[in-house]
Amino acid sequence: SKKIKKARKKMKLTALGVWGGYPTRDAGTTSYLLQSESGFNMLLDCGSRAVTELEHELQPTQLDAVILSHYHEDHIADLGALRQYRQLYPLGQDGWDGMMLPIYGHGENEYEFSKLTLDKVSEGHLYDVENGTKVGPFDITFLKTVHPVVNYAMRIVERRTGQVLIYTGDTGYFDELTDFAKEADLLLADVYFFKDKAKMPNHLSSIEAGQIAKDAKVKKLILTHLPQFGDLDILLTEAKEAAGDTIITDLAVPHKKWQL
Numbered sequence: 001s002k003k004i005k006k007a008r009k010k011m012k013l014t015a016l017g018v019w020g021g022y023p024t025r026d027a028g029t030t031s032y033l034l035q036s037e038s039g040f041n042m043l044l045d046c047g048s049r050a051v052t053e054l055e056h057e058l059q060p061t062q063l064d065a066v067i068l069s070h071y072h073e074d075h076i077a078d079l080g081a082l083r084q085y086r087q088l089y090p091l092g093q094d095g096w097d098g099m100m101l102p103i104y105g106h107g108e109n110e111y112e113f114s115k116l117t118l119d120k121v122s123e124g125h126l127y128d129v130e131n132g133t134k135v136g137p138f139d140i141t142f143l144k145t146v147h148p149v150v151n152y153a154m155r156i157v158e159r160r161t162g163q164v165l166i167y168t169g170d171t172g173y174f175d176e177l178t179d180f181a182k183e184a185d186l187l188l189a190d191v192y193f194f195k196d197k198a199k200m201p202n203h204l205s206s207i208e209a210g211q212i213a214k215d216a217k218v219k220k221l222i223l224t225h226l227p228q229f230g231d232l233d234i235l236l237t238e239a240k241e242a243a244g245d246t247i248i249t250d251l252a253v254p255h256k257k258w259q260l
Helices: 050-054 079-088 110-114 176-180 206-216 232-243
Strands: 012-017 031-035 041-046 065-067 101-105 122-126 133-135 138-144 152-158 164-167 186-193 220-224 248-251 257-259
Touching: 012 050, 031 050, 041 050, 041 079, 050 079, 079 101, 101 133, 110 122, 138 176, 152 176, 176 206, 186 206, 206 220, 206 232, 220 232, 232 248
Parallel strands: 041 065, 065 101, 101 122, 164 186, 186 220, 220 248
Antiparallel strands: 012 031, 012 257, 031 041, 133 138, 138 152, 152 164
């Protein structure tokens, strides 16, 4: 008799906040929930509205870790609310055991990094930008990007499955991004500009993100850190044309989910 292969579980990425800069139209700024096939829950950045949007997906006390690309407010605005939630949630309710929340960030802004630790609630951890850092089931390597403040793109590999997620954080275009994203299962890219504003020093344009995806031969391209002005369907079309037909290209929307 033929053996039936058991389908392999995949990492799942869920958009919580998708705008760049500031919240609008009932949606918040950059925050994503990454869930491993083993059940580990990690937040990629923690922008405005992250906590209330997270509640639609899971209890915020079920978060296992947070990792931050940089310390601009639109990426960390809800950190305080998240920690207050966990600090005040009744012990024992829904199995809550008061677990300390590890928050990973870079150390090139000592003041901002120092704020990640809150007694009995959260503990700041420096990620190793030279050698990479292990967070639960993930092996994460880092690439400093082009941005007005220090930002690190992340290459997140799930150890057991080998699946790869690239998260750019905020960045302008530079050549090394293509090698960093090589053959990733999913590229989550900052796309704050339409094609008429390529070569900006702080964020990618639609066609630059598409070109990186094409050259790196990624499987999926997700556009995030979206602009508040302009037709987002046009932004998506521009990125699709640059990426080519072989790459699945999609626009981030709160609570949209992607399997890697």
